[in-house]
Amino acid sequence: TGSVPTSLLLPQVVDAVGADIPVVGAGGFHSGAGLVAALAYGADGIAMGTRFLLTAESRVPDAIKGDYTKATVFDTVVTTALDGAPQRVIRTDLIDQLEGSSIVTRLPKAAMKALAFAKLTGTSPKELWSEGMAMRESQDLTWSQLAMAANAPMLIKAALVDGDASVGVLPTGQVAGVIDEVPTVAEVVDEIVADARATLARLAP
Template structure:
């Protein structure tokens, strides 16, 4: 359990009135602030997740790029550093999902987040084990489908968001999703958020909180190498691009010579390299060839991928690891939200959350004065 050294004193709440920052999301997840740190592959390890939850936000472990043993170690490390609640991120089609659900719920993890849509069966199993489900959606109809299937909350990520993203900006998507499902479940806004003013804007749209990836990547507790963090802070809002060259699906990254080369290369030249990287990813995550094949076939069916896109999809995680873990941006990929163009500092997670909450309360005071 935590020794209390990382705990913080929250900013003063308005006296004699309801605290606007205590939303349905806060009550659902058991955190102090309606701010979620997303489960970024290769980035959201035990250090970042524990720091976020201990400081009052809600941290999510990126189990999707961990072996089962690494995931177990990460969960126990987080629990040693804080008694605050946290979640974990999963792939809908990963072969050992049932085993990880059993382990995670047994360790007291309540929230299971998914970058894509989980199956109805997975949602039911998580609920039966006492867990909560929160997928990320990029369209109103996807939110409606997830609510119909019984998820407990959704993250609505606009086109400004990093990694796989849609084309609708947050300012249009978020109110659409709130209108569609906000009376049933909490809605969390994502894509472009980095400040307390943004948090208030999300609440004004009817959301119950915000989720941030790039802003948490650019903190002191993030495991990303310092030189790579420098590539992010030097980027402008014009230095990101949404490309399909990585895995056939739109993905926002920092534009580099590698990205330019991938976009110009033919699928024929990309395929052999992608297949080799897919096998390397298998070793990194402890996935057997049989499991890799089964997951690939599920992806091909669910996402209507061609064989070429499937090979590229398996390749993408290793290109990202090359940059975010190994620190080589010349042959790696830098997934990012467009918000990287307005971030130029690397605060601690605690300082970041305190700043966001203070900005939010000051904004609310200004608007109601």
């Protein structure tokens, strides 16, 4: 999650990479009108994370889907409290607690989550350390960011897999605030195609 909106970033990327490299717009897309806008910016298509997360086929627990559909556009926040990198999530009591705690308080919990992450993925502590050092060097992470790197996936798993938002986080796009239903994937695609055609017809009658 960066500070430059998609509407400004997308055309810059298209101009930078040239016509031979396909560009897919991501961030804030959920409708056919958005698809048309992305095409107008020069993109070849769009990616929709939050929209497809909130579909009938998504394996996210129904109660968690409900937390998403109840959110407004003002209920998301960009935080660095998970692992040091900016991420947009739905604001919950846990996010407020993490935001209000010091790095000294968060580090021991992050270390425990790192061990849990290693167990979950079948990675040995030695392998986890080697991968962490490589990530620190390639991404120029601080030691505190490195120590918290396994925090985010475990907190995300707690909510999106285990279904407990009280101990997990809900990663999201701000677009969650305008999504209030959970259709099938086919219905999403059909609606986007129909909306895109209607938008094009309205723009060029």
